Amino acid sequence: MEQFEALVKKDDAGRLTILELPFDARAAFGKPRGTIHVCGRINGTEYRGKLLARGGGKFVMVLDKALQKAIGFAGQAMSAAVTMAPEEEKAGGESPEKAVDSRCGMDLLTAIKTRQSIRKFTERPVSGEMVNAILCAGMRAPTAKNKRPCHFIVITDRQLLSTLARQNTNAAMLEGAAGAIVVCGDKNREGIKEFLCADCAAATQNMLLGIHGLGLGGVWCGVAPNSDWRKLLIGQLALPPKVEPVSVIAFGWPDETKELCDRWEAAKVHCNRW
Ligand SMILES: Cc1cc2nc3c(=O)[nH]c(=O)nc-3n(C[C@H](O)[C@H](O)[C@H](O)COP(=O)(O)O)c2cc1C
Structure with a gap:
């Protein structure tokens, strides 16, 4: 589990709201390849997401509208308190x-x-x-x-x-x-x-x-x-x-047995329209 301060801001195109990771997620989470799914809290709000690689060991996570609202992002770049772990780790080892x-x-x-x-x-x-x-x-x-x-x-x-x-x-x-x-x-x-x-x-x-x-x-x-x-x-x-x-x-554990009856009803099946 990583704990850090991160910048939440609009991306260069101004379309997406992203959280910039201040570390190389592949190295930190021991994931040399594949998508990195993460979970944790941003300013106390639970989140789940995946990381996007931006080259050179840089990673960002896109925040949806609900999460932006929950953490108090109003369009201006802001610093947020983040905890982050790869998803499997949170589940406690093997599923x-x-x-x-x-x-x-x-x-x-x-x-x-x-x-x-x-x-x-x-x-x-x-x-x-x-x-x-x-x-x-x-x-x-x-x-x-x-x-x-x-x-x-x-x-x-x-x-x-x-x-x-x-x-x-x-x-x-x-x-x-x-x-x-x-x-x-x-x-x-x-x-x-x-x-x-x-x-x-x-x-x-x-x-x-x-x-x-x-x-x-x-x-x-x-x-x-x-x-x-x-x-x-x-x-x-x-x-x-x-x-x-x-x-x-x-x-x-069941303490009753019941007879199974056929539930096929041809009259309830329609083809292309009612
Ligand atoms: C939305 C929903 C609500 C249900 N609520 C109850 C309930 O409150 N009590 C109950 O004994 N069975 C409840 N059932 C189970 C149905 O009674 C049962 O699925 C139905 O009689 C068909 O029997 P089956 O499940 O054995 O196929 C509910 C089923 C659904 C889908």
């Missing part, structure tokens, strides 16, 4: 998804066809390794403009699961679940706010498939806008402003 990749032998279409909502769970705990694999599946989901605005709150606290279960009959299965993952959308990060729910939904479905692929069971609990449950989640999870709870996944 957890590698550890469990080999466990899931199901092919993708079989997984999609056989996934079902599971609402009854045994008391068997789910390992942290499996939870990490599920989270990796969530982070692999597509997001609008690759903004990756989703945060994932893993709940294992029995008291909290119980509180959430008791305040929403549609989420009563949380009482017996091994855990839950609350998918939240960060409106501070999202470039196109109208896609926040879609981004979180894609992550949620990826995780449900990951859960199924690992032999676990799970169910998506919706968080209705303006509902008391949404307010409860915001309060209990101490969500910061502009971080929206979008879905809650209850998961655990």
